[in-house]
Amino acid sequence: MGLALIGMALITVLFFAWFVAIKRQILALKNVKRAEDRERRVLLSKSLRMAKWGLVASIIGVVVTGSLSIFGTQGNKGINLEHVHGLGFSTDGKRILIPAHDGLKAYEEGRWEAPEGAKHDYMGFSPVNDGFYSSGHPAPGSDLKDPLGMVKSPDEGKSMKILGLEGETDFHNMAVGYQSHVIYVINPQPNSKMSAAGLYYSKDEGGTWTKSEMKGVNVEPSSMAVHPSDVSVLAIGTPNGVYLSKDYGNSFEQIASDGQATALFFNKQGELFIGGYQNQAYLKKMDISNKKGEQLTIPTFSDDAIVYLSQNPIDDNQIAFATFNKDVYISKDKGLSWRKIADKGDTISEEKTEQ
Incomplete structure (x- = not known):
């Protein structure tokens, strides 16, 4: 696995962890009626959308990078000398x-x-x-x-x-x-x-x-x-x-x-x-x-x-x-x-x- 693919995988993990953490915070505020908690929920919802799109983008990045790694390697395999008939x-x-x-x-x-x-x-x-x-x-x-x-x-x-x-x-x-x-x-x-x-x-x-x-x-x-x-x-x-x-x-x-x-x-x-x-x-x-x-x-x-x-x-x-x-x-x-x-x-x- 290439370094680029490893990097994209780590970014995806971070976005996923961020998404889960924000989701839990929103659920904890679901039944509160205080104004400051409603404002916090709005802010958290905005952060959740950012985390969601970041997660989606990073997943796409992993797929693209992985495909390039696999198919790029196949397309650029080292030349093989099946036979040697001269030099x-x-x-x-x-x-x-x-x-x-x-x-x-x-x-x-x-x-x-x-x-x-x-x-x-x-x-x-x-x-x-x-x-x-x-x-x-x-x-x-x-x-x-x-x-x-x-x-x-x-x-x-x-x-x-x-x-x-x-x-x-x-x-x-x-x-x-x-x-x-x-x-x-x-x-x-x-x-x-x-x-x-x-x-x-x-x-x-x-x-x-x-x-x-x-x-x-x-x-x-x-x-x-x-x-x-x-x-x-x-x-x-x-x-x-x-x-x-x-x-x-x-x-x-x-x-x-x-x-x-x-x-x-x-x-x-x-x-x-x-x-x-x-x-x-x-x-x-x-x-x-x-x-x-x-x-x-x-x-x-x-x-x-x-x-x-x-x-x-x-x-x-x-x-x-x-x-x-x-x-x-x-x-x-x-x-x-x-x-x-x-x-x-x-x-x-x-x-x-x-x-």
């Missing part, structure tokens, strides 16, 4: 964007919101320097074919361009070069542009696709990241570590073997962030030229690990990640400290105080 920063670096089954959710200046645009179920979400690429499924009632195939939006989902394979394929494992826009996908089954399952890449926004040989990897990739500008450089995460290719995914070498590699991300400098699990969750940053890694401090998880991560393209100090259990964290000091902004899908907004 990235907006092109201006001001917002964290998360596709959450029922459209994008955005976190900016301590507050969560649902941006404009159709509530598509985006999969393979890949932010770039002029929007994002994705796959997935159309929102209920949409005229778009299911699955979406390959799409691109320049304005956080307000508008969208179909790049192909609509109604054919949903790419869950997909990565796009932040500046180059080369697209890599793990194709689950043959379609009209890909003759078989496997790793493919496109340099022309899905117009044509080339199959990669993927030599050196004999397990199913669990995560994938593409160098921001070098179209030939690709990293994939697997249950037994990280593999790097410098020839469009035709051959790979293992560059990390720290247990499961659950999340990968190339920042604009070409450094590779690796989220994984080996006895416990970890996050590290690697220089792929010399394969030297730097361990970053993250909160302690229980039976959880990083599934998506990103660094702000405008502010290198900001890093964000989401876990399998739908916890979301942001750091504004390159990982020295972290703020939790979603707990098991329940978003957490900062309380705004008046200056």
